[in-house]
Amino acid sequence: MAQQIHLQPGDYLFRQGDEGGSAFIVESGRLRIAAQRRGQEVTLNELGAGEMLGELALLDTGPRTASAVAVTACTLTVVTSSHIEERINRAEPVLRLLLKQAMRHLRREIQDASLPNESTPPMIERIRLETELGNAIEGGELELWYQPIVNLERRCIAGFEALVRWRSPTRGLVPPGDFIPLAEECGLVVPLGEWVLKEACRSLADLGPLADTHYVCVNVSGRQLEQPGFARLVSDTLSRTGVPPSRLHLEATEGVLISSAQARAGLHQCKDIGVMLLLDDFGTGYSSLAYLNQLPFDAIKIDRGFAAKMTEEGDGRQLVVAMLGLARMLGRGVIMEGIETAAQRDALRALGGEVCQGYFFCRPLPLRQLREVLASGGLQADWG
Ligand code: C2E
Ligand code: MG
Ligand code: MG
Numbered sequence: 001m002a003q004q005i006h007l008q009p010g011d012y013l014f015r016q017g018d019e020g021g022s023a024f025i026v027e028s029g030r031l032r033i034a035a036q037r038r039g040q041e042v043t044l045n046e047l048g049a050g051e052m053l054g055e056l057a058l059l060d061t062g063p064r065t066a067s068a069v070a071v072t073a074c075t076l077t078v079v080t081s082s083h084i085e086e087r088i089n090r091a092e093p094v095l096r097l098l099l100k101q102a103m104r105h106l107r108r109e110i111q112d113a114s115l116p117n118e119s120t121p122p123m124i125e126r127i128r129l130e131t132e133l134g135n136a137i138e139g140g141e142l143e144l145w146y147q148p149i150v151n152l153e154r155r156c157i158a159g160f161e162a163l164v165r166w167r168s169p170t171r172g173l174v175p176p177g178d179f180i181p182l183a184e185e186c187g188l189v190v191p192l193g194e195w196v197l198k199e200a201c202r203s204l205a206d207l208g209p210l211a212d213t214h215y216v217c218v219n220v221s222g223r224q225l226e227q228p229g230f231a232r233l234v235s236d237t238l239s240r241t242g243v244p245p246s247r248l249h250l251e252a253t254e255g256v257l258i259s260s261a262q263a264r265a266g267l268h269q270c271k272d273i274g275v276m277l278l279l280d281d282f283g284t285g286y287s288s289l290a291y292l293n294q295l296p297f298d299a300i301k302i303d304r305g306f307a308a309k310m311t312e313e314g315d316g317r318q319l320v321v322a323m324l325g326l327a328r329m330l331g332r333g334v335i336m337e338g339i340e341t342a343a344q345r346d347a348l349r350a351l352g353g354e355v356c357q358g359y360f361f362c363r364p365l366p367l368r369q370l371r372e373v374l375a376s377g378g379l380q381a382d383w384g
Helices: 081-090 093-111 121-138 180-186 189-211 222-226 230-241 254-259 261-273 289-294 305-309 315-329 342-350 367-375
Strands: 004-007 012-014 022-028 031-037 040-047 067-070 074-080 142-151 156-168 172-174 215-219 248-253 276-282 299-302 333-336
Touching: 081 093, 121 156, 121 180, 121 189, 142 189, 142 367, 156 189, 156 367, 180 189, 189 215, 189 222, 189 230, 189 248, 189 367, 215 276, 222 230, 222 248, 222 254, 222 261, 230 248, 230 261, 248 254, 248 261, 254 261, 254 276, 254 289, 261 276, 299 315, 305 315, 305 342, 315 333
Parallel strands: 156 215, 215 248, 248 276, 276 299, 299 333
Antiparallel strands: 004 074, 012 067, 022 074, 031 040, 031 067, 142 156, 156 172
16 A cells, blocks of 8 residues: 655655655645755745655665645655665666666756766766767778688698777777677677678688688677577678688687577577587686587687696696597587697697687788788798
């Protein structure tokens, strides 16, 4: 049962500075809202049936910014904060923030004095980043850089991984770690990933004879794989650019595949088209044998965190041995990420690993530089 309050003319419902906690709906009668301004009471508003007052208290725990006094006999229904709070907390985060921020501005306006800034800047920054990123995708601010993937035995570039960069007019060149997680959260990774896929295929086609035996690896997020039309988008992109399916390698991490049946279905559809599938950052998540066997991956990419461990005695090295053995047993390929030193290159070779990428061989390059490398006959690398 909603609680009701009855007031006589001149009764205060609450006074400026009182603790908040509930709002009120006027059922009948009139109330005057007044606040102290430089020592004088100023009337701000008069409210009647059907209107709400004290609602700021539902959104934060600040004190009442004004007093409410009955002008005539009034009946009011009490609305407690707990119920509303629960609803707000269940709301989508951006909506929640907007609501709180709007209320904060309102409160500030009413008080005519600025409140100390609370813990919002990171969230405000997030919204700003999200808006800018949305514009960046449409406005052509994204770039694809390419990191060569090398074959140690054949001493040549086998393919390249397409890695997105954001050249923001205000932020400079932003690395993907600073915006991909946000893009994943807010769904922008879907249009972003579409751009990456198309751009990577277009670039491979543009390289023509310089890269006619190479493949391009494109990172895809779970959100993309979950889109019902994703496999269709992939096959359309391939036919439009003339890139054979076997030369497109899609990289996905296992996290989303474990939690989303839709993403797994998307992965299988991509497999049906004939593109190659790589399990990215292997060794960092569950890395379960059962999953590896159920998912249609052609190869695993061992996370770069393991590259350094290969040259140390201990568990890390044994884990790499196990991962290589596991992949071999299941008939899957292996790419080792993050090779930074000659010692790591040698360790990988000694363990039977053939394909890798890392700063030791080449950093990610803009397309123009990749073209130069290919045109000059390949990497001037220390193959050992
Ligand atoms: P990832 O797919 O594991 O990509 C490899 C990352 O390792 C790249 O960082 C690459 O520059 C870096 N790397 C390569 N060699 C070395 C090395 O020797 N040492 C070290 N320390 N790092 C090395 P980057 O470009 O910053 O990308 C980070 C992550 O962002 C990627 O990890 C991938 O998960 C994500 N990402 C990048 N581009 C895209 C994209 O187009 N779509 C999606 N969904 N994710 C992307
Ligand atoms: Mg990757
Ligand atoms: Mg990786």
